[in-house]
Amino acid sequence: MSDPDGLYVGLISGTSADAIDAALVDIRAGHCRLLADHTAPMDDTLHDAVLALCRPGDNEIERMAALDMHLGTAFADAALAVIARAGLTPRDITAIGSHGQTIRHLPALHTTVQIGNADVIAQRTGITTISDFRRRDMVLGGQGAPLVPRFHQTALACAGRRRAVLNLGGIANLTLLDGDTLISGFDTGPANVLMDYWCRKHTGARYDADGHWARGGTALPALLARFLEEPYFALPIPKSTGRERFNGAWLEARLDGDESPQAVQATLLALTAQTVADCLRDFAPDDLLACGGGASNSALLEALAGLLPGVNVDTTSAHGAPADMVEASAFAWLAWAHLAGVEGNAPQVTGALSGAILGARHPA
Template sequence: MTAADGLYIGLMSGTSVDAIDAALVRFTHKDGRLHADCLHALAQPWDEPLRKRLLVLGQGIDVSPIDEFGELDHAVGAAFAIAANRLIAEAGIERAQVTAIGSHGQTLRHRPYAKHPFTLQIGDPNLVVERTGITTIGDIRRRDMAAGGHGAPLLPALHAALLHDASEDRAVLNLGGIANITLLPASGDGVRGWDTGPANALMDIWCERHTGERYDRDGAMAAAGRVDPLLLDRLLDDPWFATPPPKSTGREHFHMRWLESRLRSGESPADVQATLAELSTRTVADALNSTLPNVQRVLVCGGGVHNPVLMAKLATQLPQATVESVGHHGIDPDHVEAIGFAWLARQTMLGLPGNLPSVTGARGPRVLGAVYPA
């Protein structure tokens, strides 16, 4: 099996810090197109105390001492190795069959607008390669940022390879903690992508605060409330939303303090949740209507695809388009990002770029990540 047509593992934990997603993927070329066959996937739960600490640090509220940072880097790396080993065992494959692992780690900071821009993902790749025995690609975002880019989003090139259709204008929408879009014009020209704002990040922490549940299952809390137009205006007034792409963001910007600073006394928790859902979908719809107004199909992935309130709002706000899960096109919506980091590992092993400068704003295509050989 060649590095081009082979088995890869992708490991990813996103802004929501809900689980480590792991995917075993076989990449092949047929009929002149790339095909990604996800053979097995799983979501490895975080140890709860570790998850809560990562959530606190990810909001940029405090500065962690060096010793704690080192321990967290080790703990996250060990957790990623556990997820990879569990995936291998459940899939029933030999380790030698896997060409490489693409390990994203857990983002603690993403500061593309700082005087000295940086992005920081923890999860020591040395532990992943040592405990799995499989070559690991880590530190995947920072090369793009060193080249003047945002280091995000990184998957629009894969979206284009797997989901472009010459017969219609499409967009791929990832509703993770943060929402990001990929524009796929039928012409195949001008593939672009960027973060549009919070998707589940604020809804999750608001729901957990008021119900004890880690997320708003089936959108029940949002469905029980009404959109508060004055609160929505205050949320949308953040200058970040008017920033032109390329752009990216994270929990260090859209966190609980950001929300609390815009609340006034008297809003019910359900109304706030309904308004947060409206914020998520309105910013997506505004971005699409202003950049790809004739979009005919919006393919949704990420945890938000399971929230009927979000999906219904999108359908209403994008009446010209069919809004549907990428599952209708043979890709598991819960594991697109893990599949993506398997693909990024493949790109690195082949010496091929993993970024799209039209998306990230980098000075040019770059091979991403550092290789930790088995």
């Protein structure tokens, strides 16, 4: 299209699979302004169905097909809700960018699977939908992740500042910016995925609100050392990971069994903070700006600040990008980039042989 500028909706359900985030974004020449947002929580039944599909099991194809349709409807409803919240109609929207729900991410096999049927979204909303953003990068030899660094560069780069943007979803990923230049980006390891698992197992809550439960425990140095022996942490970049590696079985295999559950939670929080800090030693940022669900965990941000003296640790919200909507906004931007013919990936991040226009278009 000749002029892709307009209003876009970005949709994502992250590794934690706790909700669908929808962001309505006004995009002009690649610059974004968030107009409205909506979060549609997943109930326990849907949440558990997603997590079960993330693990090998029986009847995966049939279960995936059913969940693909169910999530497509849920994503479409989230898009319609955020449009209505802004007082607009679907006719006002140029396109939807839908990341979907990841159920497999296997960069060693050059494959990744996201579900949440984009044809359902396009049909139900009447809005052209762009989806399947990761696989073109993987065909080019890339990791297919992370894909948000180009958006981070657009929204959060600052001349004269070395900035690290930290997305704290189920998995943590970093974007490294030197002024306006995108240096690198990669997954550091678990952010909330292990803490969420352990919290639900022992408290029934799906996550540890504000890190309150972890605050009441004391991290166990020997256990943290065992966690840090995980080979992923020593891998060179580019690298990306997910639930395929970091899951309940990974955690349980490293426990003696007599640890206090609260101490384990504190140690998992320390693991997230330590692995992020270790990845920033050489970069030496001026700012570390957090987004994603973990940005609301003050215990985690305090742990990061303690490990990174001299670094301004803050959230992206203080810099014009609401922390809980950064990823959804990024996929709105990636839909704009698809229609504008702008490369959405960054080879210095994913390791792809070249930049590429990402996504597949599903007309209304």
